[in-house]
Amino acid sequence: MKLSKKIVLAEDNSILSKLLQFKLEKEGYQLLIATNGKEAVDLIEGNEPDMILTDIMMPFISGLEVISHVRNKLEKKTPIVVFSSAGQEEMVLNAFNLGATDFMSKPFSPNELIIRIKRLLQ
Amino acid sequence: MMLNLPEQLINFFDYIFFGFAIAAISSYIILAIISAFETVNYMKKNSFVNYTEILSSSISPSISIIAPAYNESLNIVENVRSLLSNHYVNYDVIIINDGSKDDTLEKLIEAYDLVKVDYLINNQVATKPLRKGVFKSTNPAFEKLIVVDKENGGKADALNLGLNISTNKYVACIDVDCLLLEDSLQKMIKPFLEATDHKVIAAGGVIRIANSCIIKDGKLLDINFPKNSIVRGQILEYLRAFLLGRMAWSKLNGLLVISGAFGLFDKKIALEVGGYDTKTVGEDMEIIVRMRRYMEEKKAKYKVAYIPDPLCWTEAPDNYKIFISQRNRWTRGTIETLKKHKKIGFNPKYNSLGILSYPYWFLFERLAPIIEVLGLFYFLLLIVTNNVVWDYAVLFLIVAYLFTVLFSIITIIAEELTYHQYTKRGMGKQLIKTAFTEPILNHPFILYAAIKGNFDYYFNKSIKWGEMTRKGMSSN
Amino acid sequence: MVELLQNIVEALNNSHPIIQFCTYLSLFFIAIIILLVIYLKNLRDRLRIKGRIEATYKKKYEAELIEYLYADDDKNNNLQQQQIITYFKKSSENRLKRKLIIATFLKLKNEISGETSDAIQNLYYQTGLIDSATSKLKSKKWDTVARAIRELTLFEIKEAHDEIIQLINHPKKEVRNEIQKYLVKLFRFDGLEFLNVLENPLSEWDQIQLLEILNKFNNLEVPDMNNWLQSTNNSVLSFTLKLAKIYNQYGVKDEIIALFNHADIQIRIEAINVVAHLGIYEAVAVLKEDYFTRSLDEQIAFFKMMEEMAVPDDIPFVRDHIENENFFIRISVMKILNLITVDDDNTFKINTTATDFTIDKDLTIAS
Numbered sequence: 001m002k003l004s005k006k007i008v009l010a011e012d013n014s015i016l017s018k019l020l021q022f023k024l025e026k027e028g029y030q031l032l033i034a035t036n037g038k039e040a041v042d043l044i045e046g047n048e049p050d051m052i053l054t055d056i057m058m059p060f061i062s063g064l065e066v067i068s069h070v071r072n073k074l075e076k077k078t079p080i081v082v083f084s085s086a087g088q089e090e091m092v093l094n095a096f097n098l099g100a101t102d103f104m105s106k107p108f109s110p111n112e113l114i115i116r117i118k119r120l121l122q
Numbered sequence: 123m124m125l126n127l128p129e130q131l132i133n134f135f136d137y138i139f140f141g142f143a144i145a146a147i148s149s150y151i152i153l154a155i156i157s158a159f160e161t162v163n164y165m166k167k168n169s170f171v172n173y174t175e176i177l178s179s180s181i182s183p184s185i186s187i188i189a190p191a192y193n194e195s196l197n198i199v200e201n202v203r204s205l206l207s208n209h210y211v212n213y214d215v216i217i218i219n220d221g222s223k224d225d226t227l228e229k230l231i232e233a234y235d236l237v238k239v240d241y242l243i244n245n246q247v248a249t250k251p252l253r254k255g256v257f258k259s260t261n262p263a264f265e266k267l268i269v270v271d272k273e274n275g276g277k278a279d280a281l282n283l284g285l286n287i288s289t290n291k292y293v294a295c296i297d298v299d300c301l302l303l304e305d306s307l308q309k310m311i312k313p314f315l316e317a318t319d320h321k322v323i324a325a326g327g328v329i330r331i332a333n334s335c336i337i338k339d340g341k342l343l344d345i346n347f348p349k350n351s352i353v354r355g356q357i358l359e360y361l362r363a364f365l366l367g368r369m370a371w372s373k374l375n376g377l378l379v380i381s382g383a384f385g386l387f388d389k390k391i392a393l394e395v396g397g398y399d400t401k402t403v404g405e406d407m408e409i410i411v412r413m414r415r416y417m418e419e420k421k422a423k424y425k426v427a428y429i430p431d432p433l434c435w436t437e438a439p440d441n442y443k444i445f446i447s448q449r450n451r452w453t454r455g456t457i458e459t460l461k462k463h464k465k466i467g468f469n470p471k472y473n474s475l476g477i478l479s480y481p482y483w484f485l486f487e488r489l490a491p492i493i494e495v496l497g498l499f500y501f502l503l504l505i506v507t508n509n510v511v512w513d514y515a516v517l518f519l520i521v522a523y524l525f526t527v528l529f530s531i532i533t534i535i536a537e538e539l540t541y542h543q544y545t546k547r548g549m550g551k552q553l554i555k556t557a558f559t560e561p562i563l564n565h566p567f568i569l570y571a572a573i574k575g576n577f578d579y580y581f582n583k584s585i586k587w588g589e590m591t592r593k594g595m596s597s598n
Numbered sequence: 599m600v601e602l603l604q605n606i607v608e609a610l611n612n613s614h615p616i617i618q619f620c621t622y623l624s625l626f627f628i629a630i631i632i633l634l635v636i637y638l639k640n641l642r643d644r645l646r647i648k649g650r651i652e653a654t655y656k657k658k659y660e661a662e663l664i665e666y667l668y669a670d671d672d673k674n675n676n677l678q679q680q681q682i683i684t685y686f687k688k689s690s691e692n693r694l695k696r697k698l699i700i701a702t703f704l705k706l707k708n709e710i711s712g713e714t715s716d717a718i719q720n721l722y723y724q725t726g727l728i729d730s731a732t733s734k735l736k737s738k739k740w741d742t743v744a745r746a747i748r749e750l751t752l753f754e755i756k757e758a759h760d761e762i763i764q765l766i767n768h769p770k771k772e773v774r775n776e777i778q779k780y781l782v783k784l785f786r787f788d789g790l791e792f793l794n795v796l797e798n799p800l801s802e803w804d805q806i807q808l809l810e811i812l813n814k815f816n817n818l819e820v821p822d823m824n825n826w827l828q829s830t831n832n833s834v835l836s837f838t839l840k841l842a843k844i845y846n847q848y849g850v851k852d853e854i855i856a857l858f859n860h861a862d863i864q865i866r867i868e869a870i871n872v873v874a875h876l877g878i879y880e881a882v883a884v885l886k887e888d889y890f891t892r893s894l895d896e897q898i899a900f901f902k903m904m905e906e907m908a909v910p911d912d913i914p915f916v917r918d919h920i921e922n923e924n925f926f927i928r929i930s931v932m933k934i935l936n937l938i939t940v941d942d943d944n945t946f947k948i949n950t951t952a953t954d955f956t957i958d959k960d961l962t963i964a965s
Contacts, residue, residue: 015660015706019714022668038339057209061339064263088211090180094262107814109712166741167772170748179810181840183802239945244925258945265943289944315803318833513613517620524627531634538641545649550642554635 004030005121006047010040010054010066011083020053023110024117037061041069044078051121052080053113056091064094071099079120083108132509139497146486147525154532156370161540164369164430171312183291183315185213185307185386188284189298190277195224199233201298204340206266210307214266216284217298221253221274230269235261241268247282247397250275256287277382278398278405285397288389295406297383297436301332301342306433310386313427320423323413324387326380327428328364330543331357332435342435347549352445354556355564356438362533364430365540372428376479378414380426382406384434391416402462404455411463418472432541446571453491453575460488491572523561530557648694655695659702662686667717686725700727704752722753735761740770747776751783759784766792775804783811787821793834794825800833809840820845827853835865843872851878858884863893870899874906882907886915894924901930908934 007029011017021031032047034040037058044052052070056063063082070076079101084092092103101120104113187205191198205215219227230236241256254271272283281295292311314322334348348354371377395416398405410426417424439445460483467484469476504510534553544553610621666682690696707718722728734746743765750758768774781789826838827850835857842850857869873881885900908916920931932938940946
């Protein structure tokens with residue numbers, strides 16, 4: 001049997017991350033949950049995920065730094081999807097400059113996210 | 123032996139000291155009552171505000187955090203990281219390295235991939251020249267950061283350079299070792315944006331004491347009550363000043379001080395009055411008085427706002443030597459500011475600033491320690507001349523002590539009803555214990571420092587700054 | 599013992615009135631201190647229990663909500679969903695628990711859209727939480743009313759419109775603002791009709807919040823702004839100028855040009871500030887004509903605008919200001935003449951092609 005794909009999710013809204021975890025695990029992915037950027041970086045270094053989902057605005061290490069760390073320090077091409085809020089257009093631009101793969105603007109539809117993840121992981 | 127002091131003289135002094143005590147006590151009670159009403163009002167107004175709506179908005183006004191750093195090598199990287207993680211969108215962080223003799227700048231360059239850039243500076247206020255120049259990060263994740271290296275000129279001078287450097291509408295002047303909570307900027311900017319029929323020129327925040335608290339990764343994780351009695355006393359003192367004092371003054375629109383550790387200013391007005399005064403050790407108080415004076419003279423409707431939420435945490439002195447030198451400096455700052463602006467005192471042209479704030483500050487901040495010490499000398503004189511009526515004297519002390527304790531306990535209750543930061547079991551007991559011990563353990567040193575400040579101001583002009591040695595904020 | 603006490607009381611009765619007064623005052627203080635300490639102990643205990651309840655139920659409600667939404671994907675789970683609804687309904691009879699349930703719902707609803715968001719709204723109806731919010735609209739306390747409107751806004755309850763609109767002239771500013779946000783969030787630009795009759799100032803804080811709400815929607819049909827740009831309410835002018843800029847309303851250029859002569863200097867400056875964004879070229883001549891009679895701040899705004907609007911014909915006029923006393927005007931002139939290039943972050947480069955100008959004395963180059 002093929003091993004399920006690993007996704008690191010960095011999101012400080014506990015209930016949103018729980019919902020996404022349920023939905024994505026139902027789709028057959030393995031979820032690793034971080035509540036801030038630092039935990040995310042640790043999880044990424046320890047688990048070599050197939051995909052990273054990260055909120056831009058997070059305590060201590062921002063989503064931008066997570067991207068920067070993955071692309072520049074770890075030199076990995078793992079797809080990264082960032083979650084942004086309205087008004088953070090500039091940050092989204094920065095995220096793409098740093099090497100983000102895609103972004104979802106909050107509020108977003110969980111089902112749409114799943115579709116995008118599936119496409120990126122094909 | 124009983125010397126006969128003239129009875130009239132004794133009566134005269136009795137009346138002065140007794141009158142002063144009554145005036146002080148009544149002013150405390152009045153301020154506390156105003157505070158109570160204002161706090162309830164504030165809590166109601168802000169109970170349903172959603173700050174996330176404004177923080178994420180790119181049309182929200184721009185703010186610069188200006189933080190002077192002098193020999194901060196130990197914690198600078200962590201401190202800057204904490205400042206960069208604020209949840210406001212439209213802001214930048216300007217670190218002014220004020221001629222540090224250690225490797226503060228080098229640490230920043232390494233941690234944040236800084237490179238030197240050509241930067242437009244509008245020299246609106248004169249400052250000491252740049253040393254190595256202006257630095258920015260090559261990493262887009264740190265694009266909010268500007269580091270400026272200049273020659274040493276003191277805190278006020280460094281802040282002035284920050285005012286010149288900033289391109290934003292508002293500036294938050296802070297101590298670099300302060301821990302700002304993530305929503306601090308949007309809470310502080312609110313009064314500026316809400317005002318419609320007046321102008322808000324500055325807003326002051328609350329300073330909370332971070333000693334013994336656990337801070338990790340630039341976040342306040344756990345609030346503890348320190349063991350050290352000097353720090354404990356200061357916690358109570360700060361609570362009293364912020365919860366019961368400043369809240370009332372903001373209602374009366376009579377705030378004279380915004381703590382230098384965290385204040386937000388309308389940059390245009392701060393520059394119009396000429397920035398910070400580099401000749402005083404009380405630059406944080408002085409600029410507010412000057413800005414207010416400027417607005418009064420322009421006959422403009424204005425306000426100095428105050429945000430009671432615990433947004434800024436900083437370390438307080440934990441030994442008597444540093445504590446005394448800090449208070450000594452505050453005393454000299456107060457004297458200098460009041461002297462420089464004596465024109466507004468008791469001057470009805472300056473409205474409540476002239477007839478309420480200034481006199482209050484003069485009487486109960488500037489003169490109080492002097493009157494207290496004179497009272498002690500008078501008491502000694504009475505003892506020596508055997509003129510003491512002991513039952514009066516003892517009872518008078520007991521009443522004063524009990525009132526202080528009572529006032530502190532009311533403060534603790536106010537804290538519990540509003541922000542309730544000291545949640546752990548046993549902290550209530552420790553707070554109450556501190557209310558009883560503080561007048562004995564802390565007050566004499568505050569009094570001593572104030573007198574020494576007066577002495578230094580008049581007879582010892584060479585002393586300028588008190589050292590504040592830093593202990594690691596990030597270590598637990 | 600009793601004798602001792604009697605002696606003290608007697609001594610007190612015979613002493614001077616001041617001594618008596620101070621003694622009674624001390625006893626009074628001691629009594630209050632004791633009472634307050636007991637109250638404080640009690641208060642802290644209550645707060646601690648409340649904190650524990652909050653933490654426990656927050657977790658519980660989050661789990662239940664996830665369970666409900668998860669079951670939503672499966673059509674056979676109706677029974678389970680019904681049980682969760684009943685559970686929330688029962689819990690929400692308690693005030694604290696109701697507050698926690700609503701907070702839990704909103705914590706998720708604010709971050710997501712689509713069917714999951716609809717499911718949460720549906721849950722809000724089914725649990726009857728909507729009824730408790732609408733009934734609060736009749737409360738006499740302004741903060742209760744404001745909070746109820748806010749809740750109805752966040753759950754996007756359009757049915758409450760008729761009841762809420764009756765409160766539009768509420769004496770309290772906070773309530774009126776919540777109503778404005780309700781209207782805009784649920785009815786988009788149609789909700790902005792209140793601007794036609796608004797008499798009170800709309801603070802910048804309110805303006806940002808309204809713009810932020812509108813910003814969340816795409817492809818909105820933008821209404822006609824002419825009327826609002828002729829409003830006698832300055833804050834409506836200021837707000838509409840922001841709208842015109844964000845939604846690129848070139849069509850209102852005549853109204854904007856008319857605002858150059860508005861009585862309020864702030865409005866004049868804001869009007870000049872949108873010129874470049876909308877590319878209203880005929881405005882340049884209008885402003886150039888009476889440039890010298892305008893205030894310094896307007897002149898600065900004019901040159902800032904010219905950075906993007908200057909055409910070759912303007913160069914002589916611009917060049918005359920290269921020695922201007924004002925820093926911002928000088929910088930604008932140098933940018934227009936292409937002597938320097940300034941980036942968004944205020945870093946700059948000197949363009950070597952134009953060497954006949956020296957960067958002047960008051961411009962610090964940090965290098």
